[in-house]
Amino acid sequence: MSYPYQIKSLKEYQEAYKESVENPEAFWGNVAESFTWKKKWDKVLEWNFKEPSIKWFQGGKLNITENCIDRHLETNADTPAIIWEPNNPEDHYRVLTYRELHHKVMQFANVLKNNGVKKGHRVCIYMGMVPELAIAALACARIGAVHSVIFGGFSAQSIADRINDAQATVVVTSDGSFRGNKVVPLKETIDDALMSCPSVKRVIVSTHTRTPVSMIKGRDCWWEDEIKIVETDGNPYCPAEEMDAEDLLFILYTSGSTGKPKGVVHTVAGYLIWTTYTFVNVFQYQPGQVHFCTADIGWITGHSYLLYGPLAAGATTLMFEGVPTYPNASRLWDIVDNYKVNILYTAPTAIRSLMGFGLEPLVGKKLTSLKVLGTVGEPINEEAWNWYNEHIGKNRCPIVDTWWQTETGGVLISNIAGVTPSKPSYATWPLPGVVPALVDETGKELEGNDVSGNLVIKQPWPGILRTTYGDHERMRQTYFSTYDNQYFTGDGCYRDENAMYRITGRVDDVLNVSGHRIGTAEVENAINMHAGVIESAVVGYPHAIKGQGIYAYVMYNGRSNNEPELTRQDILATVTRLIGPIAKPDKIQFVSGLPKTRSGKIMRRILRKIAEGEINNIGDTSTLLDPLIVEEIKHNRL
Template sequence: MGAVPEAIVAMLACARLGAIHSVVFGGFAALELAKRIEDCRPKVVLASSCGIEGMSKVVPYKPLLDSALEMCVHRPTKVVVLQRPQLPATLKDGEESWRDAVDGIANDRVFHGYETVGANDPLYILYTSGTTGMPKGVVRPSGGHAVVLHYTMNKMYACGPGQVYWAASDLGWILGHSYMCYGPLLNGSTSVLYEGKPVGTPDPSAYYRVMAEHNVTTFFTAPTALMILRREDPNGEYCKKYDLSHVKAMFVAGERCPPEIHRWWVRRVTGVDDTGKALHPIQTPVTNVVSDNWWQTETGSPLAGLAIGLSDDGAQLPPVKYGSAGMPVQGVDLRILRIRDEFDEDRGVDSAPEEVARGVVGYVAVKLPLPPGVMTTLWGDEERFFDAYFRRFPGYYDTGDTGIIDTDGYVHILSRADDIINVAAHRISTSVIEEVVVENSEIAECCVVARGHPIKGSVPVVVAVWKHQKRSRSVEQVKDEVVEAVRNRVGAFTSLYRENVVFVERLPKTRSGKVLRKMIRSMISALLSSKAAGLGDIPTPATIEDDAVKGEIWAALSDWITRGKRD
């Protein structure tokens, strides 16, 4: 279900009954939905007949659900469908429309008491990408989550009771759970639901219009949305039509916000030209602050950011630093741990993790104990929970990110340390895409890595090896098949383009058979950089099986990028 009131009604109803809910983003293909249904085994599935993404784009959800259920061994006892007039769905035997289900409830049974649950009892399961291809079901505790959301709504996001909070996201992501549904309502704030894109609904004024019409105090979106707005309205002409002086704070998260995008947004909404500056002082009274912050599905609330709500005196708050995610949040003991070997793919146990000096890149970790609201386990898999987050660095929570804490104490998140690609704030497991690609009859094996994208932050690159010397289909046909399969099986939001499918003779591997993805990523980054780089600039991993393959991959990637620039 998308950003519609019924979705929040369903979430709150589950919480009141003591039932666990799991909301799934509508952009996932049927296979990914099926994986989640099989893992959490729901008794009831609630769905919309469709989603709306613009003035004319309607996405059919019910066929996706039908296909997913056909793949599942587990079957829910009931399916309830919210019939939307833009695209009503055909219901099967045993399925019921939302309206009929509600109308069938007798008036004396509409209101129920609430179920008392323990502070650590699960509120919901929210799936995030896993490096094995199987999503990880993050389990959120009820009590700690409520405490930290109430605190951050006031102290971090500067939104008080009776004020208006708008998170331009989807309820299927952690931002939707924390700050579209539970956070504002626990705080006594109004929450804005918006179903649409930043442009095309109907024009680039949509965000400004909603903020103005609903007197929004705090706004939250992803940097990708700002990139799209800059592309469509570079001079901010649409922004000039609206009075946004009532907006106290604007936050971005979901991916690293490039400094230039951050500065552009500041210029357009505040009129202050910060071009070339590293810091942006917060004015008094605090108004139109634009700040990045950083958190994860697993944490449920920020680990780093600027607590704008601590004071109305801008001089009492640290300035915004472009390129930074702010400072560690109260209660978060954030540390940067030494990288032993940048190109070592074997994630062994570091029995004596060392902290690095300020300004040195390392693994971002949180020293135990963790603050309230962080996940308590992975659904049905305690062993994976420990292995994924606590095994590598004893005594720490491993965030899976790399970054630095600079000399001023600001946190800079640089990249994922594992094989997750962040496409327009959507985290996608490379393993999920790889599973689909290798099903092509012409492909023996592949690996998927990220390359930079001016709008979406990152997009996937498929590096594949042919299965046969003699092929029955052309290179271009196979590329088209791969792209279509990934779009149908994983989802169009993966943003795999045919020009980002490249073929090589063999993949670089460690002696234990693991593909050296970091080396491939480094090569692509170096070849796309404006600075001249050669093969000698790429370190040779100590664990590489055959040194010669390094040169082969460099040559193949160089030819691929050269052809792309020429074409």
């Protein structure tokens, strides 16, 4: 498969960028010609950021699975589509060719149909990193159902919130999943969640860990049994549903600055074209290469650069069930050598964690197949960048430092591997179609270079979110109301003398922990549910491994006989039960009060400074109701 839109030189990048900004309709219309359509579009782009209303390829008809699978069958049917590496290296790996993937997706699409799923229905998928997760998502897309994948580490309460928001009618899950030396009881968690989810009519359960589960008559069925029914019918063929370019493809829930997760909506055509275009260009993917994205499909990175982007490009994508340190810290390097991985795309958190084991795990590892390295989820610090470059890339593999978000669908700012320059800790330049700007607090654009401000994007790209599910006004408020006629990313940014962009972190009440966004309000709400807690405030602070850690200041009523450490453990258990272990605070400081203005607003700016250790740089506290509380908090800082 060739990619006529692949950028091969700095000059080509400059030309593509110029055309994409000056004439986006011609540029993206030309790129879209490389994809399979049932009917061509009438209009490439219509948009305004006021409502906001964004429509790409209006009138176009297509199905994303025909682009991800069917169109590769003529010439690449026997090419591996998905290589699956299990959690335990002693267990058998699996390879699904494009032909096998096609067969399995159609089979499961028919299973969904047999269980009442129709075009437009929402299907919740809660599974570990197994091929069945990819098959289930693609099967939904095949029949026009909207999938909502929920990360396998979320709690029953978090799952229930998401299922109820989407009004999902079917849940696809497994008996359990393996993660390092743990077995995660997925079906049991789903059972707990569904006690408050009246919309769910069917639960399809895949066998994986052989964990005993309770199967509810009339609601629950086994994946394997349902497949047998389809096979008995003798015709697993399932035609690809004709979808409008702007039909919903999936909902993915992400934390915001309020407690309620918001369902980011991506649509069929724009998302397909953006993920494929960015995958092929950023990583300079060549046919036959093995691409290893370590992200879980429960996050947007897994959707875009493990599943849809690589498959639409006809690539071989490697899916790993386990964690980088199990059974030892050599695991990723063994996978790279065993499968001759060419592209490795992972998070700075993973790199920093592996750095901590020293060079011993790298002894005897060749890593000669690697051509491109990538990082995602947060800015990579220079020390980790240099270690990755020297010890993994052997100073011969370009590193792409990609900046993007759940809402953007795919990479917005990044160097292009070996084509445009890189700079440690910088995302560098925008990709074609992306028009970034820096603005001050008032929204005034900061011209020129060597400036810092809030990062906004001035015009739409094909992968931009279209709405927040069931609540369009929330989308407008969150992304388009802060600055007039611009998409606000929520990130601070610096532009250097060469117009390269460096993301400096969130400027709203959202934390970036191990590359995953967690809203402070969500964590505070969970802490406040604990019986003894009066009030709490959560901020981020620099963390050596995670990038950002969670620091919680908690007012406790003191009526408990527990030791502070036991109370901390109780609070951590509450957060784990309500959100999941990913949101557990790293530090909990008990306080007698919180710094508040006379109007009752918590001054998180002060708490952030204390958490960061900048106790001599607190700023003005004269507007506080009780300035002395700041001294007490400083004195007892953890």
